[in-house]
Amino acid sequence: xxxxxxxxxxxxxxxxxxxxxxIKEDTDLNIEKGEILLEATYISVDPYLRGRMSDAKSxxxxxxxxxxxxxxxIAKVIASKNDKFTEGDFVSGMMDWKTQQISKGEGLLKVDKxxxxxxxxxxxLGMTGLTxxxxxxxxxxxxxxxxxxxxxxxxAVGSVVGQIGKILGLYVVGIAGTDEKVEMLTSKxxxxxxxxxxxxxDMKAALRTACPDGVDVYFDNVGGTISDAVLYxxxxxxxxxxxxxxxxxxxxxxxxxxxxxxxLVKNSALMQGFIVSNYxxxxxEAMKHLSGWLxxxxxxxxxxxxxxxxxxxxAFLDLFDGKNKGKMIVKA
Amino acid sequence: xxxxxxxxxxxxxxxxxxxxxxIKEDTDLNIEKGEILLEATYISVDPYLRGRMSDAKSxxxxxxxxxxxxxxxIAKVIASKNDKFTEGDFVSGMMDWKTQQISKGEGLLKVDKxxxxxxxxxxxLGMTGLTxxxxxxxxxxxxxxxxxxxxxxxxAVGSVVGQIGKILGLYVVGIAGTDEKVEMLTSKxxxxxxxxxxxxxDMKAALRTACPDGVDVYFDNVGGTISDAVLYxxxxxxxxxxxxxxxxxxxxxxxxxxxxxxxLVKNSALMQGFIVSNYxxxxxEAMKHLSGWLxxxxxxxxxxxxxxxxxxxxAFLDLFDGKNKGKMIVKA
Numbered sequence: 001x002x003x004x005x006x007x008x009x010x011x012x013x014x015x016x017x018x019x020x021x022x023i024k025e026d027t028d029l030n031i032e033k034g035e036i037l038l039e040a041t042y043i044s045v046d047p048y049l050r051g052r053m054s055d056a057k058s059x060x061x062x063x064x065x066x067x068x069x070x071x072x073x074i075a076k077v078i079a080s081k082n083d084k085f086t087e088g089d090f091v092s093g094m095m096d097w098k099t100q101q102i103s104k105g106e107g108l109l110k111v112d113k114x115x116x117x118x119x120x121x122x123x124x125l126g127m128t129g130l131t132x133x134x135x136x137x138x139x140x141x142x143x144x145x146x147x148x149x150x151x152x153x154x155x156a157v158g159s160v161v162g163q164i165g166k167i168l169g170l171y172v173v174g175i176a177g178t179d180e181k182v183e184m185l186t187s188k189x190x191x192x193x194x195x196x197x198x199x200x201x202d203m204k205a206a207l208r209t210a211c212p213d214g215v216d217v218y219f220d221n222v223g224g225t226i227s228d229a230v231l232y233x234x235x236x237x238x239x240x241x242x243x244x245x246x247x248x249x250x251x252x253x254x255x256x257x258x259x260x261x262x263x264l265v266k267n268s269a270l271m272q273g274f275i276v277s278n279y280x281x282x283x284x285e286a287m288k289h290l291s292g293w294l295x296x297x298x299x300x301x302x303x304x305x306x307x308x309x310x311x312x313x314x315a316f317l318d319l320f321d322g323k324n325k326g327k328m329i330v331k332a
Numbered sequence: 333x334x335x336x337x338x339x340x341x342x343x344x345x346x347x348x349x350x351x352x353x354x355i356k357e358d359t360d361l362n363i364e365k366g367e368i369l370l371e372a373t374y375i376s377v378d379p380y381l382r383g384r385m386s387d388a389k390s391x392x393x394x395x396x397x398x399x400x401x402x403x404x405x406i407a408k409v410i411a412s413k414n415d416k417f418t419e420g421d422f423v424s425g426m427m428d429w430k431t432q433q434i435s436k437g438e439g440l441l442k443v444d445k446x447x448x449x450x451x452x453x454x455x456x457l458g459m460t461g462l463t464x465x466x467x468x469x470x471x472x473x474x475x476x477x478x479x480x481x482x483x484x485x486x487x488a489v490g491s492v493v494g495q496i497g498k499i500l501g502l503y504v505v506g507i508a509g510t511d512e513k514v515e516m517l518t519s520k521x522x523x524x525x526x527x528x529x530x531x532x533x534d535m536k537a538a539l540r541t542a543c544p545d546g547v548d549v550y551f552d553n554v555g556g557t558i559s560d561a562v563l564y565x566x567x568x569x570x571x572x573x574x575x576x577x578x579x580x581x582x583x584x585x586x587x588x589x590x591x592x593x594x595x596l597v598k599n600s601a602l603m604q605g606f607i608v609s610n611y612x613x614x615x616x617e618a619m620k621h622l623s624g625w626l627x628x629x630x631x632x633x634x635x636x637x638x639x640x641x642x643x644x645x646x647a648f649l650d651l652f653d654g655k656n657k658g659k660m661i662v663k664a
Contacts, residue, residue: 261555264605273596
């Protein structure tokens with residue numbers, strides 16, 4: 001039996017389970033010459049998918065109603081009529097949210113389960129690690145001794161950004177939403193300091209205390225009031241890497257924040273949004289560093305693995321309540 | 333008799349005449365060896381001076397209470413005991429708001445009244461022109477055929493930005509606040525299209541119509557709701573040059589605007605604040621182009637010249653009501 005998750009209706013505000021539909025088909029898939037049959041092993045659920053569920057103009061085309069959601073997936077080749085793939089291979093790529101699917105192998109990358117755990121290829125050795133590395137180095141242009149602040153710091157990308165910051169010799173402060181996450185940032189990921197925004201009344205003052213030399217690089221995953229508070233603490237020539245704005249993704253009206261322009265003028269500061277594919281030419285360099293640091297034990301990662309394909313949509317919804325620590329992954 | 337304008341108290345919100353004091357001294361200034369005696373000819377009044385009247389952290393030190401305001405001034409050397417200057421020379425530099433003052437000549441530049449009108453050295457061949465050129469080329473990185481939007485377009489910097497945009501082969505849309513200014517943008521400065529924000533209900537829609545290919549470069553002098561409307565129309569990889577935010581300079585509380593982060597992420601867009609002195613290494617190149625274009629008749633400029641030193645503070649206040657067309661200058 002093959003299960004598929006399709007987008008039933010476009011979410012308004014925060015997505016709910018009823019925006020999705022599970023379809024079960026009692027059928028066998030038959031492959032033809034050049035094709036492979038794939039069985040999903042791990043499915044990546046990511047905040048950016050929320051954007052594709054709306055039909056507003058964005059950097060990737062919206063999902064179509066009635067069609068499967070797609071995201072990063074690790075799958076096992078269970079049958080092959082394609083010379084490039086053998087039964088038993090594991091591959092990584094953008095695939096449908098289906099338990100089984102047919103592919104011609106285009107855009108799929110073989111991954112080595114003996115070199116790193118399979119799920120790592122969706123995280124620290126996948127888009128997550130590449131996003132962290134490329135955003136921080138290409139936009140943040142960090143220099144040893146500078147101060148780096150990371151919001152959404154216990155998330156998949158944020159926790160890698162902070163660790164790379166430490167490897168590059170920065171003073172690193174993380175912002176997260178629970179005491180447990182904050183504790184993990186300093187004990188597990190080596191951040192110099194971490195702030196729980198849910199138990200801090202005055203984030204502006206807390207950041208001033210945490211960053212006595214001001215903020216040179218801000219890696220922003222959340223937007224909203226947390227980013228407002230950072231603005232008051234930036235230094236001249238600060239670089240703000242705008243990776244995401246999860247705190248406002250579900251707003252139905254355009255959210256309001258403190259006007260950034262006066263801060264940018266006063267400090268000759270930069271804000272730059274990006275998606276990781278802008279930096280494809282840097283991927284080989286990034287993968288070399290990431291896998292090297294991982295092998296040397298300089299990088300570690302957290303993942304929240306939800307068991308069962310049937311829980312994929314709930315795992316996606318949980319992202320917006322901060323229920324994940326590190327990369328959120330479904331084991332299908 | 334020598335007149336001086338000092339900062340009496342720090343303005344709260346919009347400055348008023350009572351924030352300043354005129355001092356008249358019935359005295360003669362005597363110069364010593366190495367000094368020159370200067371008589372103010374033209375005084376530049378600029379929006380950025382508002383920032384220096386507050387004691388908040390900014391890119392330049394605040395003015396001291398009880399001390400003269402300083403700004404760009406063109407002065408005549410009326411006596412000299414300094415080998416480098418001769419009676420009758422005209423010089424440009426940062427000077428006090430005084431009818432006469434003594435200087436050692438440091439930081440002063442001789443200007444040639446036969447090459448361009450003296451007041452041009454405060455404008456198109458001074459900080460105004462340099463700001464327009466450096467911000468547009470170094471941050472905006474315009475490419476021929478792209479669309480440039482300029483806010484505060486009838487102001488000193490804005491009108492030069494738009495003209496440089498046309499010289500570089502861009503489609504140029506200006507935003508200003510009166511029908512007269514809007515008319516001037518297209519007839520005098522060669523903008524392709526201009527919008528009066530005071531008579532336009534839906535700026536977002538007006539910009540969409542005026543910029544059918546979207547906005548690639550935004551040169552922002554004003555911030556606030558006008559800049560919010562531009563955000564909705566930016567293209568992928570848009571560059572927003574943040575030169576000023578005059579619409580919010582007099583706010584006593586941090587103004588709120590539409591959150592920029594989601595727009596930056598969606599479009600991989602950039603916002604960069606600056607002050608002209610960041611690009612000092614580009615000044616020779618900039619001056620070569622600006623004076624060349626001026627001589628060829630490709631650049632023109634407006635200035636509002638207010639007569640009389642006694643009207644200097646009122647001229648400054650008038651900036652915030654948009655009473656100037658182009659560079660606001662006082663003829664002392």
